[in-house]
Amino acid sequence: MATVGSVDVEAELVAWMKAKLGVRVVTDLPADLGEVLPVVQIQRIGGDDDGFRLDRAFVAVDVYGATRPAASGLMAQTRSLLLSELRGAKTTAAVFTKARTITAPAWRPYENPSLRRFGASFEIFCHPVS
Template sequence: MAPVGSVDVELELIGWTQARLGDAVVVRDELDNNLLNELPTVQIEVIGGDDDGYRLDRALVDVNVYAATRGEATALAATVHGLLLVSLRGSATTNAVFGAVRALARPAARPYENTGLRRVGATYQIYSHPVS
């Protein structure tokens, strides 16, 4: 059973990030077989964390950027990194208010089995709570 005041942090972050990056970038949770045709793509996944059982959520979030070249992936990952560390803190969506944001692993190249693209990823701890 979900905590009384929980929100879908992954869904909220996807919408928030998409709004800031615009239509030239795909922001999603799961990858599909069409990835090479949807570059650049930012994948946002909650990979763990904890909550207080009432309102506060401390999500661990993995962010992977896929692009045609390592340079493009690195540049977009740096943009997302800045957005999360500077702009997300203190912001709100319709359903969530975001507090502290920490990079637990800064953006770095990560291996990927498809040699037709490059992946750069980072891991964050993001505090949030419902709007009401």
């Protein structure tokens, strides 16, 4: 939940990435995940802020695909967007100022053996629009 002077980084990234990737981008996985692939999941996993405007969010990104190449390819596209196009991007509520990789994309096991998952984590700096 966003507080005064802060940004709901998950919500803003979901909207921005949906527009850029043209795939389903969510914070919570759908119950029918295997039927709606590919899916990108965004979750804030920590970070800090200055108590006024600047937010430094640690964000986990998991990509789900039907095959390993599909999931890996979508993760590569997602990472490229975050590192090359997010800086300077503006949404209705946020301005993104910097992004960097914390943990590089890697294969991650998933309980459903018919799905493939790649994950990475990023540090995202942003502040409210106003």
